[in-house]
Amino acid sequence: MVPTDLHYTKDHEWVRVDGDRATIGITAYAAEQLGDIVFVELPDVGRTLEQFAAFGVVESVKAVSDLYAPIAGAVAETNGALASKPELVNSDPYGEGWMLRLEVGDATQLEELLEPTAYDDLVAAG
């Protein structure tokens, strides 16, 4: 079971909305599939992202994947701890392994995302 207080994308990102801030990361399933994560490339603060636009890159020992913004917004903060400890994405994907915080532009975009049960089904279907 994935955390029930989050919204998910088909590309395995999660988003937690708290007031006008949205925190974004990748799911435990994604982190496990990638393997040991060695590098996370994140955008500059202030950059405006469209919904589902690529915002960065996550690199493991065996793969490199783009990261997509679940909703639109301006980048308010990025997780600086990942620069020296990218393995936090593996060890705590929904907590210390968060990637960026956005100023929420349009909260109705959350409706286009997957609910926890739907994401569970997606992962179960492989």
Place this chain on the structure above:
Amino acid sequence: MPYGPHTVEDREKMLAAIGIGSVDELFADIPPELRASPLDLPGPEPELELATRLLDLAARNRTDLASFLGAGAYRHWSPPAVDQLLLRGEWYTAYTPYQPEVSQGTLQSIYEYGSLIAELVGLDVVSASHYDGAAATAEAALMCCRSTRRERVLVSHAVHPHYRQTLRTYLGDLELEEIPLVAEGEAAGTTDLAVLERLLADGDRPVAGVLAGQPTFYGLLEPMAEIGQLAHAAGALFVAVVEPVSLAVLEPPGAYGADIACGEGQPLGIPLQYGGPYLGLLASTDALVRQIPGRLVGLTTDLDGKRAFVMTLRAREQDIRRDKAASNICTNQALLALAASIYIATIGPHGLRDVAANGAARAAELEAALTAAGAPRLHPGPYLNEFAIRVPDASAVHRRLLGRGVLGGLVLAEHEPDDPAVRDALLVCATEVTTTAEIALFADALRHVLAEAVA
């Protein structure tokens, strides 16, 4: 494993398995006019007759000329050990090991190459090499665009015309603009810094990277530190297009603030060979390590604590990253990179300084002789071992020099037909192998040819 070509039966079996009648059907999607037509080749000949014919053809090459041609590829003396070591069979192996860590020898040779070039350019990271200097320069420009997320690249007009042509091909839809050169005065022929500053000031079209050559195509030395400062002040990266032997006596790119250095590695022990195969050098700062294309080899320790070489940052390459790879070309010139490594290691740092310094000394001698013969330099600024001379009707003079046993450099107007600044000019060069006798022959021939033209 012996090589076994496909037999007719093999082919028929394969065609039957996929349900087609002929090999040609595989290419049905390619328009007929684009398909290779049968080659018009003569029939087989006895070996002796063929050898005679090939010798006749080879004899058409002029190998008797005193050559003053450089323009991107240079004559140098190479210690015989370089060629002798290259003949060893162990090197003739897959340059891309797909189970790389088993091939420690291949990895070590790439690692040594990277270490030597890193020392030469004064930067942190060196790729395993590219096709040639032009390809490496184009990759450098693309690195700038990826890193800055900007789409506009400025290249000095004094960068080799072939490199600029390759840049135009590689950059496609990205914007490429040339920085013009100073027309007159002490800085004539070098990059116009005032125009560069104006081009960089256009806030609506931010610049990803600025490319300048050191020495330039015309052999001149650029104010690299200033170009770099202007680029960085505008948030752009700075790329130095360099000639590696010159780095033994000139400041290395890392010392004047270049983010990327690229160039042609041929002068490092690789003979002149009809334009290739040559060696593309590419190096960058640590900050750009994830943007540099091609293989990177690192040093680590294995489970038993023993020294081990590994491919690093593999995941950025085409076989894994597909269309998002740092480059669509992930080949390298392993054998030529090895030749460069053996050359540098054999000749040593002092030797390389001697090569560069002797080339400069021969060039100064050449300048004095050609000026006395009536062909002064085109530009007043400092140069290392290559410079342009002013010669009326340069094409005809060049042709007549050939008749007198002299390859009088390059007719610049043939490369820059639209540039009035180089209409009457030859680009000439000297290296450590240029002799005083050759210089005297050139000066004498030139004096005669110029006198004939007047008469």
